[in-house]
Amino acid sequence: xxxxxxxxxxxxxxxxxxxxxxxxxxxxGVCDADEKQSRKIAKNLGTQSFTDYKELIGKVDAVSIVVxxxxxxxxxxxxLSEGIHCLVEKPITDNVSHAEELLKIANExxxxxxxxxxxxxxTAVIEAQKYIKEPKFIEAQRLGPYNPRSAHIGVVMDLMIHxxxxxxxxxxxxxxxxxxxxxxxxxxxxxxxxxxxKFENGCVANISASRVSIDKFRKIRIFQDDTYISLDxxxxxxxxxxxxxxxxxxxxxxxxxxxxxxxxxPLKKELExxxxxxxxxxxxLVTGEHGRDALEVVIEILEKLKL
Numbered sequence: 088x089x090x091x092x093x094x095x096x097x098x099x100x101x102x103x104x105x106x107x108x109x110x111x112x113x114x115x116g117v118c119d120a121d122e123k124q125s126r127k128i129a130k131n132l133g134t135q136s137f138t139d140y141k142e143l144i145g146k147v148d149a150v151s152i153v154v155x156x157x158x159x160x161x162x163x164x165x166x167l168s169e170g171i172h173c174l175v176e177k178p179i180t181d182n183v184s185h186a187e188e189l190l191k192i193a194n195e196x197x198x199x200x201x202x203x204x205x206x207x208x209x210t211a212v213i214e215a216q217k218y219i220k221e222p223k224f225i226e227a228q229r230l231g232p233y234n235p236r237s238a239h240i241g242v243v244m245d246l247m248i249h250x251x252x253x254x255x256x257x258x259x260x261x262x263x264x265x266x267x268x269x270x271x272x273x274x275x276x277x278x279x280x281x282x283x284x285k286f287e288n289g290c291v292a293n294i295s296a297s298r299v300s301i302d303k304f305r306k307i308r309i310f311q312d313d314t315y316i317s318l319d320x321x322x323x324x325x326x327x328x329x330x331x332x333x334x335x336x337x338x339x340x341x342x343x344x345x346x347x348x349x350x351x352x353p354l355k356k357e358l359e360x361x362x363x364x365x366x367x368x369x370x371x372l373v374t375g376e377h378g379r380d381a382l383e384v385v386i387e388i389l390e391k392l393k394l
Contacts, residue, residue, distance in 0.1 A: 088366060089115040089147045093140045093162055095128040096121075097236060098176065099153030105358050106151070107132040112362060115147050144169045149199070149365050151358070152176060156240055160185040167192040167200065174361045176203040178248055179378030181240070183386060186379040193375055199364045201371035202378030204252040208356040210348045211318050211325040212253065218316055218327050218344075219309055225254055225292040227307040229320075230300035233273050237298070241276030243269070243388050247296035250307060252373070252381040257309065260288040262384065267391040272299045277394050284384075323350045 088111060092103045095117045107114045116135030119125035129136035137143060140162060143150065149172035152162050160180040163173050167189060179202050180186045193200035206212055227250040237245045262284050269280030279297040286292070305320035315328040327344040335341060364371045 088149065088362065089113045090149050090151070090362070091115045091137075091143045091147045092117045092151045092153060093119075093143070094153035094155075095119045095124060096153070099151070100128050101354055102151040102153055102358065103128050103132055103134075105352075105355050107134065109359060109362055111366070116143065118143060141165065144171065147171060149173070149361070151361075153203075156181050156244065160189065163189050163200075164192065167196065167198055170196055170198065172199040172361075172365045174199075174201045174203060174358070175378070177205075177252075177378065178202075178244055178382050178385065179375060180382065181244070183379060183383055186375070186382055190375045190379060197368075199361065199371060200375035201361050201364065202373050202375060203357065204249060204373045204377065204381065205353045205357055206249050206253055206320055207256070207373050208353040208360065209320055209323060210351050210353075211320065211323045214346050214348055215309070215316055215318050215325055215327075216257070218314060218329075219257055220311055220314075221288075222257055222290050222309050222311050224310040225257070225290065225307065227254065227292070227294045228304060229295070230297045230302065230304040232301060232303070233278065233298045238274045238276070241269075241274075241280070241389070242278055242296045242298045243280050243282075243392075244385055246298065247280060247282065247294055247388075248381050248385050250294050250296070251384050252377060253307065254284070254292045254294070255380055255384070256377070258286050258288065258290045258292070260286040260290060263287050265387060265391060267388050269392045269394060271394055277389075277392055280388070280392065282388055323348055 117128050118137040118140045122138050125136040151174045153176045229246050264285035266283040269277040272278040282294045284292045307318050309316040313330040317326045329342050332340045
């Protein structure tokens with residue numbers, strides 16, 4: 088199975104590193120518009136360097152597409168149209184109609200189209216789902232320092248979309264109300280935003296994202312009948328507080344569960360999963376439809392922001 092990576096910047100180079108280590112994969116080459124960067128990564132990993140991604144068409148079975156968001160649609164369409172499986176970094180595209188078109192091509196050609204919502208492969212997230220039944224309230228916070236590399240999109244499309252994807256998966260209900268607030272601070276797009284989502288089943292989610300923070304902070308808390316779940320994405324740690332008796336009179340009536348989790352690189356798990364799906368024909372954990380659904384919510388948020 089031959090795989091290539093399109094875009095080997097700060098994230099794409101890690102896709103390349105991991106593919107070069109996966110057994111059963113022939114790492115065909117890397118492509119980047121920056122010829123110097125492409126050659127550097129290719130030399131380090133002992134593979135070929137390209138500057139035109141179309142040179143890989145007809146030579147690979149699958150690709151990771153890790154280019155700037157505005158280019159996702161064009162690059163993915165070119166590969167899918169030629170029968171090549173694609174892992175597209177999130178967001179799937181920057182508009183829903185383009186996402187729908189990619190889905191149509193992938194479905195017609197029976198191709199794997201996986202979207203890089205990496206938190207789905209976080210060990211703590213996978214474990215937490217064993218305890219989550221019917222969430223009543225969810226609070227997510229994702230803060231980090233400003234990175235000019237992402238200035239072409241706002242914090243909702245860049246960061247908040249991770250939590251939106253997770254929350255849509257956990258709640259599995261239609262959004263019936265959305266309240267949004269945000270502000271531009273350092274760029275021409277929103278750098279900080281807060282969204283409150285109300286779902287048809289009664290669950291409420293409060294989501295905050297900021298890229299004007301000095302420290303990195305990525306946590307989500309889930310509240311449901313009898314249980315409170317606290318999850319740290321970055322440290323891959325999980326705590327479950329569960330009521331032991333009908334009436335809680337002291338902390339002794341609450342059991343605290345701290346699962347022993349093996350810290351693993353989510354990106355490695357994500358790419359291994361993609362390779363397995365391509366080889367076996369299995370449906371990926373994060374489908375193109377999941378990517379489109381998260382994008383639809385993001386687009387609605389941005390329309391309400393109107394900054």
